[in-house]
Amino acid sequence: MLNHSRSSRRRMALAIVCVLAVVGAFIVRLVDIQVVQADQLRAVAASKTADRSTVYGARGEIVDTNGNVLAGSVTRYDIVLDPLNAKPFKRTDDGGATATVSVEQAAAEIGAITGVTGADILKIIADALAVNPESRYAVAAKTLDVDDFQAVRALKIPWVGSQKHPGRIYPNGAVAGNVIGFVGSDGTPLQGLEQAQNDCLASINGTQSYKKGKDGVVLPGTTQTIVDAKNGGTLKLTIDRDLQWFAQQRIAEQVIKTGGDSGTVTIMDAKTGKIRAVAQYPSVDPGNVGGVDEYFRQALSFTAPFEPGSTFKALTAAMLLDAGLATPESKVVADGWYYPDNGARIKDSFPHGPMKLTLTGVLAESSNTGISQMGEALTPQQRYDYLKKFGIGDVTAIGFDAESGGILSQPDVWDNQTYYATMFGQGLSATPIQIASAYQALANGGVQVAPSLIEGCEHDDGTVTDVPSSSENRVVSEQAADQVVQMLESVVTDGHFGDTLEIPGYRVAAKSGTAEQGDGSGGLKDTYVVSMTGMAPAEDPEYVVSVHISNPTKIRSSAAAAPTFQQIMTQVLKTYRIEPSTEPSPDLPTTY
Amino acid sequence: MSSPAIARPTIAPDRRRPAVRPPLTVVPAREARKARPKLAYALWTVGGVGAILIAQLLMSVALSHGAYEVSSLKTQITELGWQKESIGEQLETLSSPQNVAAAAHELGMVINSSPAYLRLSDGAVLGQPGQAGDASSIPLGPADVVGNSSADALAADNAPVAEEDGAPAEDAAPTPVTFENGLPSPKTH
Numbered sequence: 001m002l003n004h005s006r007s008s009r010r011r012m013a014l015a016i017v018c019v020l021a022v023v024g025a026f027i028v029r030l031v032d033i034q035v036v037q038a039d040q041l042r043a044v045a046a047s048k049t050a051d052r053s054t055v056y057g058a059r060g061e062i063v064d065t066n067g068n069v070l071a072g073s074v075t076r077y078d079i080v081l082d083p084l085n086a087k088p089f090k091r092t093d094d095g096g097a098t099a100t101v102s103v104e105q106a107a108a109e110i111g112a113i114t115g116v117t118g119a120d121i122l123k124i125i126a127d128a129l130a131v132n133p134e135s136r137y138a139v140a141a142k143t144l145d146v147d148d149f150q151a152v153r154a155l156k157i158p159w160v161g162s163q164k165h166p167g168r169i170y171p172n173g174a175v176a177g178n179v180i181g182f183v184g185s186d187g188t189p190l191q192g193l194e195q196a197q198n199d200c201l202a203s204i205n206g207t208q209s210y211k212k213g214k215d216g217v218v219l220p221g222t223t224q225t226i227v228d229a230k231n232g233g234t235l236k237l238t239i240d241r242d243l244q245w246f247a248q249q250r251i252a253e254q255v256i257k258t259g260g261d262s263g264t265v266t267i268m269d270a271k272t273g274k275i276r277a278v279a280q281y282p283s284v285d286p287g288n289v290g291g292v293d294e295y296f297r298q299a300l301s302f303t304a305p306f307e308p309g310s311t312f313k314a315l316t317a318a319m320l321l322d323a324g325l326a327t328p329e330s331k332v333v334a335d336g337w338y339y340p341d342n343g344a345r346i347k348d349s350f351p352h353g354p355m356k357l358t359l360t361g362v363l364a365e366s367s368n369t370g371i372s373q374m375g376e377a378l379t380p381q382q383r384y385d386y387l388k389k390f391g392i393g394d395v396t397a398i399g400f401d402a403e404s405g406g407i408l409s410q411p412d413v414w415d416n417q418t419y420y421a422t423m424f425g426q427g428l429s430a431t432p433i434q435i436a437s438a439y440q441a442l443a444n445g446g447v448q449v450a451p452s453l454i455e456g457c458e459h460d461d462g463t464v465t466d467v468p469s470s471s472e473n474r475v476v477s478e479q480a481a482d483q484v485v486q487m488l489e490s491v492v493t494d495g496h497f498g499d500t501l502e503i504p505g506y507r508v509a510a511k512s513g514t515a516e517q518g519d520g521s522g523g524l525k526d527t528y529v530v531s532m533t534g535m536a537p538a539e540d541p542e543y544v545v546s547v548h549i550s551n552p553t554k555i556r557s558s559a560a561a562a563p564t565f566q567q568i569m570t571q572v573l574k575t576y577r578i579e580p581s582t583e584p585s586p587d588l589p590t591t592y
Numbered sequence: 593m594s595s596p597a598i599a600r601p602t603i604a605p606d607r608r609r610p611a612v613r614p615p616l617t618v619v620p621a622r623e624a625r626k627a628r629p630k631l632a633y634a635l636w637t638v639g640g641v642g643a644i645l646i647a648q649l650l651m652s653v654a655l656s657h658g659a660y661e662v663s664s665l666k667t668q669i670t671e672l673g674w675q676k677e678s679i680g681e682q683l684e685t686l687s688s689p690q691n692v693a694a695a696a697h698e699l700g701m702v703i704n705s706s707p708a709y710l711r712l713s714d715g716a717v718l719g720q721p722g723q724a725g726d727a728s729s730i731p732l733g734p735a736d737v738v739g740n741s742s743a744d745a746l747a748a749d750n751a752p753v754a755e756e757d758g759a760p761a762e763d764a765a766p767t768p769v770t771f772e773n774g775l776p777s778p779k780t781h
Contacts, residue, residue, distance in 0.1 A: 173740025
């Protein structure tokens with residue numbers, strides 16, 4: 001009895017000791033796992049399940065005034081290969097049949113979609129393996145669109161993958177391409193509004209983290225946003241896409257026809273200063289930047305000033321009227337040559353004897369000698385101040401990327417020739433935008449509204465920023481401006497251009513320019529920059545159109561620009577449903 | 593303190609009646625059975641725990657199955673998104689002025705070079721309507737001077753597809769309809 005109980009107690013003790021030992025071991029291990037190695041193990045576990053990915057914010061669109069997309073954001077795909085595992089594989093088609101696909105066949109299939117040969121794809125694999133025999137990564141094609149990407153995906157090749165990234169498309173090609181600018185293949189904004197308005201357009205990429213199972217499926221409830229993606233704002237322009245295309249097509253046609261080397265067209269709302277088209281030829285297609293010389297990738301209307309020539313006679317006439325020094329009927333005898341006392345030599349563009357012209361006639365005949373004699377009534381400082389008020393010599397409120405303000409030197413450095421030349425647009429330079437803007441002031445009763453190219457930047461949350469302030473500035477009196485417009489009607493009705501400027505049913509006012517250009521070595525080129533700038537309908541101008549062709553060789557005078565002006569102005573009047581004029585032109589006398 | 597409390601019961605019963613002590617008996621089996629823990633409770637408890645475990649298992653199966661369903665639906669969303677993107681891109685390119693002008697040209701349309709309007713209120717003609725002149729033709733000069741690489745790429749993509757689609761479309765041309773047996777009407781139930 002006693003022996004039995006003692007052995008039983010000993011067994012019990014042994015069992016307890018064993019249990020405690022086991023429990024102790026477990027506790028030690030538990031503490032080791034849960035406390036000592038906890039962080040390390042957690043990291044290992046996370047590395048197997050946790051993943052994070054970039055959530056791309058979309059770069060903002062650039063749209064025209066009607067909301068048509070000029071530059072849009074899309075997703076593009078790079079096709080990547082796993083060279084090490086590029087081996088034949090079995091493919092099951094939709095019918096359930098399985099076939100073995102060789103590497104050569106797979107390469108040919110990829111090549112057919114991406115536009116290269118199968119041999120090219122095989123070379124990419126071979127090259128990657130030559131550099132690194134263990135290579136797991138080689139890019140087979142870049143920036144495929146979604147259709148091509150899906151075609152590659154449908155091949156079900158196990159060693160082919162993809163990487164997506166944001167891309168940019170320009171669905172209208174070269175329409176407004178020079179204004180829009182473009183981005184590089186990596187999305188870096190390089191030129192035009194893409195660059196200048198990057199603050200509006202740029203997006204911010206976000207990051208999200210999640211856990212996934214062994215098969216890559218995201219575990220429910222584990223997705224966490226670490227950084228919110230933010231889309232860029234929509235940049236709305238004042239440009240009208242269809243009008244812009246029309247202007248580009250017309251100027252291209254005329255530059256080619258006249259043998260010129262480039263041309264620009266500006267269409268501006270006469271009441272608001274909003275630019276409805278700013279066309280040029282040659283123009284850049286942002287989707288194919290390499291298709292045009294680097295010089296023509298800039299927006300010449302903003303960046304390339306030139307001596308404007310006789311279009312500036314209208315400004316000189318406005319100054320004379322505003323200062324009360326002349327009327328549309330003021331008289332002058334204009335000869336083919338004018339030799340003022342200061343030693344300058346003024347010549348008209350065509351030989352003629354003395355003509356008895358009114359100020360209106362001086363504009364209609366575009367007489368340099370006539371405007372020079374009348375312009376003497378103004379001091380150089382007065383003319384300089386007026387030109388400044390017209391916006392000449394200063395960068396416009398648009399402040400376009402690399403915009404030029406042209407050249408307007410101080411009157412005290414004008415030499416004897418420049419004293420006169422500035423009256424008819426030589427000896428100074430201006431951009432097409434400045435010229436259009438100066439005419440906008442004349443068309444708008446003497447009040448210049450700062451030109452604008454951008455309506456605003458609309459952000460994701462609906463707020464609109466970057467709306468340009470429409471500052472107004474009176475340049476000349478309303479009467480002076482209106483009289484100049486009436487005088488410019490005589491250019492259309494009585495000038496050298498026959499009916500090439502007339503638009504049936506409408507009163508049109510315009511002024512030509514055939515400007516001499518320096519050849520860079522002190523002489524003059526034998527070709528000109530020819531211009532036609534004007535407004536319609538003349539009784540209450542709604543739009544200003546300015547056409548410039550650089551160095552035409554087949555027609556060297558402003559007659560080269562006249563038909564283009566007429567065609568574009570006609571299209572503008574149709575586009576904006578502007579009613580035909582009801583009153584006839586005043587037909588101011590040009591001679592006496 | 594406690595002595596009176598003990599003393600009282602020894603006296604009181606004596607006063608009323610003689611203490612009759614019931615004979616000691618074994619606790620009846622029924623009572624004992626009643627006192628024993630009931631098996632039903634145990635079964636309920638175990639069953640409940642089991643049910644909870646099974647429910648949890650089923651829920652987690654359902655949840656993980658749901659994850660696959662979510663995943664497959666997400667794939668579907670992605671694919672539909674691709675389709676939308678592709679069609680959207682095509683639409684924007686097709687609506688480009690170059691493309692519209694080319695289509696208008698193919699239809700034989702020209703540009704109206706003398707704008708005129710018909711006022712509906714009194715039927716008055718505003719402006720001077722005229723015939724199409726030199727400036728009316730489209731395309732306006734060479735068609736490629738305002739390039740559009742997007743449209744070119746789209747045209748290249750669509751060219752072979754159009755051919756493939758073209759052939760069966762002709763085969764499927766509707767046969768002439770005859771009215772010998774009355775107006776054709778769709779068969780419906």
